[in-house]
Amino acid sequence: MRNYFIDLLTKEAKSNNKIMLMVGDLGFSVVENFKEKYPKQFINAGVAEQNMTGMAAGLASEKFHVFTYSIANFNTFRCSEQIRNDIDYHNYNVTVVSVGGGLSYGALGYSHHAIQDYALMRSFPNMTIYAPGTRSEIANCMKQIFKSKSPAYLRLGKTLPKNLKKPNQPHDHAPGKWTKILECKNRESRKCILTTGAVIDDAVKMQKKEEFSNYHIYSLPIWGMKYKTLQAQQINKWDEIVTLEDHLEDGGFGSYILECNSSIQKVGETKIKLKSLNKNVCNTVGDQDNLKEHFKFAH
Amino acid sequence: MNINSSVLLSKYIKAYTLKMVSKAKASHIGGGLSISDILAVLYNNILYFDSQKPLLDNRDRFILSKGHCCAALYATLALKNFFTMRDLNSFAQFGSNFMSHASHKVKGVEFSTGSLGHGLPYAVGKAVAAKSRNKKWEVFVLLSDGELNEGSNWEATLFASHHNLNNLTIIVDYNKLQSLTTVEKTIKIEPLKDKFEAFGCYVSEVNGHDHEELKNSLSKTNKKNSPKVIIAHTVKGKGVSFMENRIEWHYKSPDEDQLKMALNEIGVML
Numbered sequence: 001m002r003n004y005f006i007d008l009l010t011k012e013a014k015s016n017n018k019i020m021l022m023v024g025d026l027g028f029s030v031v032e033n034f035k036e037k038y039p040k041q042f043i044n045a046g047v048a049e050q051n052m053t054g055m056a057a058g059l060a061s062e063k064f065h066v067f068t069y070s071i072a073n074f075n076t077f078r079c080s081e082q083i084r085n086d087i088d089y090h091n092y093n094v095t096v097v098s099v100g101g102g103l104s105y106g107a108l109g110y111s112h113h114a115i116q117d118y119a120l121m122r123s124f125p126n127m128t129i130y131a132p133g134t135r136s137e138i139a140n141c142m143k144q145i146f147k148s149k150s151p152a153y154l155r156l157g158k159t160l161p162k163n164l165k166k167p168n169q170p171h172d173h174a175p176g177k178w179t180k181i182l183e184c185k186n187r188e189s190r191k192c193i194l195t196t197g198a199v200i201d202d203a204v205k206m207q208k209k210e211e212f213s214n215y216h217i218y219s220l221p222i223w224g225m226k227y228k229t230l231q232a233q234q235i236n237k238w239d240e241i242v243t244l245e246d247h248l249e250d251g252g253f254g255s256y257i258l259e260c261n262s263s264i265q266k267v268g269e270t271k272i273k274l275k276s277l278n279k280n281v282c283n284t285v286g287d288q289d290n291l292k293e294h295f296k297f298a299h
Numbered sequence: 300m301n302i303n304s305s306v307l308l309s310k311y312i313k314a315y316t317l318k319m320v321s322k323a324k325a326s327h328i329g330g331g332l333s334i335s336d337i338l339a340v341l342y343n344n345i346l347y348f349d350s351q352k353p354l355l356d357n358r359d360r361f362i363l364s365k366g367h368c369c370a371a372l373y374a375t376l377a378l379k380n381f382f383t384m385r386d387l388n389s390f391a392q393f394g395s396n397f398m399s400h401a402s403h404k405v406k407g408v409e410f411s412t413g414s415l416g417h418g419l420p421y422a423v424g425k426a427v428a429a430k431s432r433n434k435k436w437e438v439f440v441l442l443s444d445g446e447l448n449e450g451s452n453w454e455a456t457l458f459a460s461h462h463n464l465n466n467l468t469i470i471v472d473y474n475k476l477q478s479l480t481t482v483e484k485t486i487k488i489e490p491l492k493d494k495f496e497a498f499g500c501y502v503s504e505v506n507g508h509d510h511e512e513l514k515n516s517l518s519k520t521n522k523k524n525s526p527k528v529i530i531a532h533t534v535k536g537k538g539v540s541f542m543e544n545r546i547e548w549h550y551k552s553p554d555e556d557q558l559k560m561a562l563n564e565i566g567v568m569l
Contacts, residue, residue, distance in 0.1 A: 040431055051420045051454035058424020061410070062432075082451075086417055090403060090410070 001156040001198065002030050002099045004135060008142045009067065010034045013041055016146070020059055024049050024070035026099075031069070053079040056094045057086035065093045065146075071105065072098030072114030072155065080120055087151050088124035095145055095152040096121070101131070101197055102246030103281065103288040104158035110282055114155070118196075119251025121153040121224075128175060128224045130154045131197035131253075134161060137221045140173040144222060157198025157246070158288065164200055176227030178234050182207065182217040190239040192216040196223065196253045199246050202298035206244070215242065223256065231257065232264035240271045244298055249276040300378050302343075305510050308378060309339035313538050314567035315374035315387060321558040323391035325399045329535040329548035331371040333474040333507070334441060337531055338375045340513040341439060350380040353406045359436050360425050362410050364418020365443035365472065366401035373397055373405060381407035416449025418442065419469065423455045426467040426526075437519060441470045445477035448486050453498070459526040460499030467526040468517065469500070472507065474535035476546055495528040507531030538565050 010033060013019040022043045023031055035042040045052035049070060056066040068075050075096055076083070087094045098114060105112035121127055130141040130152055138156075145152050164182065173179055181200060184207060193203045193215045200219065206212045235241065235257070243254035254274030261272055278295040286294065302308045312335040320328045342348075346359040363372050370390060377384050382405075389395035396404040400413030409425075412418050422440035429436055442452065459467055477485045488494070495502045501523040505512040515521065516529045535549075536542030539561040553561055562568055 043427070045458065046454075048454035048458065050416070050451040051423070051458055054417055054420025054451065054455065055424035055427065055458070057410075058421040058426075059428050060424075061421070062425055062428035064428060081414055082417065082420070085411065085414055086421055 001132070001138060001158065001160060004138050005097065005142065005154070005156055006030050006034055008139065010037060012142070012146055013038045016065070017041065018063060018065050020064045020066045022052050022056055022066060022068045024052050024068070024074055026070050026074075049075050049078040050082055053082035054086050057082070057090060057092050060087070060092035060094050061090070065095070067095045067097050069097045069099070071100045071112060072117050073111065076117050076120055076153075083151075084124060088126045091126045091150055093149050093151070095154055097154045097156065099156050101155040101157045102199070103277070103291050104198075106286055106288045106291045109285050113282065115246070115248050115277055115281065116251070117153075117155065118245070118247050118253055118256075122251070122256060124151065125225050127151045127153055128222060128226060130222055132156070132221045133195060133198050133200040133219050134164065134181075137173060137179070137219065141221060144173070144175060155197055159198070161200040161204070163204040173221055175222040176220075176230035177222075178218045178220050180216065181219050184214055184216050186214050189214045189216060190237070192218050192238055192240075193242045193244055194257065195219045195244045196221060197246060199244050199298070202292065203244055206298045212242070220253075223253075228260050228263070231260035235261050235264065235270050238270050240273070242273045242275055244275045246297070247276055248279055249274055252276055300380070300384065302378060305339040305343040305514075308343050308375075309336045309510075310565055310567050311378050312339055312371055312374045313565045314562055314569055315377065315384070316371045317539070317553060317558055317561050317565070318569055319370045319374065319387055319390040321553045321555070322388070323399065324552045325370065325391045326550045326552065327367045327370070328552060329476070329542055329545070330365060330368040330443065330472070330474065332537045332539060332542065333533040333535045334365070334368055334472050335371050335537070336508045336510060337441060337470060337472065337513060337533075338371055340510050340517060342375050342379050344514050345517045345519070346439065347436070348407075350376075350407065353381060357434065357436050360409050360422070360438045362412070362418045362422045362438070362440040363401045363408075364412055364440055365415065365446055366412030366418075367399075369399065369401040369408075372401060372408065376405070376407040415443065415446040416451040419452050419455040422467060423459045423464065426459065426464040427462065429466050430462075430464065437466045437468065439468045439470065439517075441472060444471060444473045444475065444482050444488060445485065447471070447488050456495065456498045456500065456526070463524050464526050465522050465524055469526060469528045470517075471528065471530045472533050473530050474533040476535045476544065476549070478549055480546065491530055495530075499525055500528040501525045502528045502530065504530045504532065507533035508537055540564060
């Protein structure tokens, strides 16, 4: 995912000299090409995320579109007040790019488990969350980010889905809009699994089980506080929605959908169930797949 | 108002700051008075700006990192015609843009501050932007001494020095008092000059109330190939005898009688 992201950013930088990529001394074997091609649009801020984020605000105030790149938690939680006050409050054009979303770096321990980042980033009024799950979603998220003039959080997982043969996706993912990923056999079914981020494979596996064979798969890759009002109509279409996210339940994506549901005038009763990571994952290390299996994620 | 003397300007800044803080029953008059001379010299003699075009591309950028002392900045901007003196009446009132920590919603204020340790990284970002665009404008940022407890300042100083950002001037309002007690008793920052020099900065120490010393040190011609740091030795509550070096004036606001006494000492009756 990160390689595709950097390819798209490098292409954009060719025609847009306002792009500025800042890294927190991370990105080995990812950012080198960008740095070589556009050295004046690349800054290694060192291991200093507070300063990197504050500087990003300063650069954005002078009309740069800044991307702050690091492993999730480092460029989010470590500098959360800089994101809150310096970027979001001033509505600056800064995109926080986190790699290792969810349990991508599961073996590296709790410091590298990015499982509370949605809770933090969705609490900022001007922030849009971009959590792509497929190659097409990455491309469309980047397209929206390049058009946007507001704060953004791009959360990248480790790998693209392997179990999705023919994703049924439009070329444009408008912010706040759900995207059909995979229909179930019963086209008339009014049940769906709604994902965000790099959990499409998990949703496909879920759908293969008898219990969820009657559920379509949809994703919502672009969301945030600004798009809550767009959810009512989409939620109302369904009898049942199961949200799926590689994040803790509290403050996460499922919570977001529940909040949206609670504030709408209901046409019918939509049952919403949340599937997220077990909190005990905080005290366990291991490969992402092993951790998910061990804690029965998406079961 | 047209005031072309920094000394006279500083008196008016102090007077209006006192009046605003008193009316709003707001805090931080001590720090407001300790930076008034610095603001007067900056806005009268150093910064390039056009108050009718606050976002003029080639303006110098000034960032007040110690945002709690914004009343003095608002007063300075009003005295330099960014807006009217009457606008200051809404300071800290319901619905006003003139909130009691620096607000970018006020004309001439570059950046909202209030939580300490944010102004310098932001200023460094602006300095990088100017360098990368080959712009001649400069960046000035005013920090408090207690603010230097925040690690983000040292991250930013390392970066600014590494990248030879000689278009950046860091001014430290060194009034030696923090929120509860002295800087010395809170977290020692001495030897401060040595610290900034060790970080690769070009450092000078001045009397932060002596306008000639301030003008010389702040002058754009006075620079090396590194960020400039000016340690301005100041007095918290400067100019009002019963406020000077008194910790309580970090919080208290003067009542009507105290305001009259203070204005009398400043020598400006409003």
